Amino acid sequence: MILIPSTASPDRPSPDAVCHAIAQRNGSPLFLVSRLLGGAKRRLFISAYAAMRVIDDLVDENFLALPREQRPGQRERVLEKIETWRLQARAASRHAFTPRADSFHPDVFLALNETIGQSDLGDWPWDALADAMRHDVHEQEIVTWEDFLAYCEGATVSPAATFAYILACEVQDGHYRLNRPDPFCRDQVRDMAIFCYLIHIARDLAKDARKDRQLITIPTGMLAEAGFGRDTLAAGLDRKASLIPLIRALTDRASERLATGLDPIARLPLRTLERWILDRLLNKYRALHLQLIENPLRYL
Known part of the structure; x- marks a missing residue:
């Protein structure tokens, strides 16, 4: 596999900046109140929120927004993305995510490495959210x-x-x-x-x-x-x-x-x-x- 860059450059925002842009774009009340948290907890929130936001957007905006007749042809691809997301989140929770050419939103998970990867939160939230996303994509x-x-x-x-x-x-x-x-x-x-x-x-x-x-x-x-x-x-x-x-x-x-x-x-x-x-x-x-x-x- 080809590794992609993991550090910011003059024309590439940092992982933290990528997460911040994702978290703020829909004006969530959670994001707004997160600004009251101290710096370390705010960074933890922003990376976790961004990670959950990107998978929710994939399902709601990139799959369920499709005309119903087009969804069957995209279902397996989206299910594979959900599993990729879940495995990346589990890896990041152990500070072990390594970005690759086929990674899903790798900058988000690089940020997650440095936050959730330094926590005792565990895997359950990521596994449970992936289950809900699969439910939506299967249109159960x-x-x-x-x-x-x-x-x-x-x-x-x-x-x-x-x-x-x-x-x-x-x-x-x-x-x-x-x-x-x-x-x-x-x-x-x-x-x-x-x-x-x-x-x-x-x-x-x-x-x-x-x-x-x-x-x-x-x-x-x-x-x-x-x-x-x-x-x-x-x-x-x-x-x-x-x-x-x-x-x-x-x-x-x-x-x-x-x-x-x-x-x-x-x-x-x-x-x-x-x-x-x-x-x-x-x-x-x-x-x-x-x-x-x-x-x-x-x-x-």
Whole structure:
């Protein structure tokens, strides 16, 4: 294999700069609050966020954005990219990623070498997110609530647990350490992550329905109870009142997760600044939750 350059040059941005450009381009609230973190933790966040962003963009923008009839011809190629991404992330988590000519976003993983590769985060977030991405590329149905929860492990619990780790870890001599059992962060954030995801789904229902049925991650059973299928939901946007039962079902499920998620997330060992950052983010979703309860049609 031919190795590609791993250092910046006058006409080549550094790996950290590449990650920063990726992380800032969609104006995510997570990126905006990350600026409040100290330098070492901010660097850890930027590289982890960029790594997760590039695989999500590959699936959503480069695959699901294709006309449906073109996807079968691209499916295997994208699945191979997802596996390449997963293996690169696992290597970087051991400070062992080596860029090659066929690497996927190698600069991102060079940056990950120096951040996640110096941490005790582990492999689970990368494996779980890869599972969710493969689910999307296979265009599998989410039929039951249990299917939805399984999908959430990769789609929302994985990035949320990674963010919680970044907030909770201690920086020691260039290393990041939490010194807790591997499931700790995901167990503490799971219900609140699902709460936020359900609110995200309810808020973006119209936008996702207009784009593609695969972006609708609501269980088929929940859709059917509200009188819809994935292929008929977009038509319901012309009859907004007909969507009220579906949005209420989503906010009811979110209320359940909020009730069970507050105590676990309060047990994260956070310093004052990190706790304030987390509370600020969660309060945004809690405000959206209340808005959708008061007016289910607010974002349609």
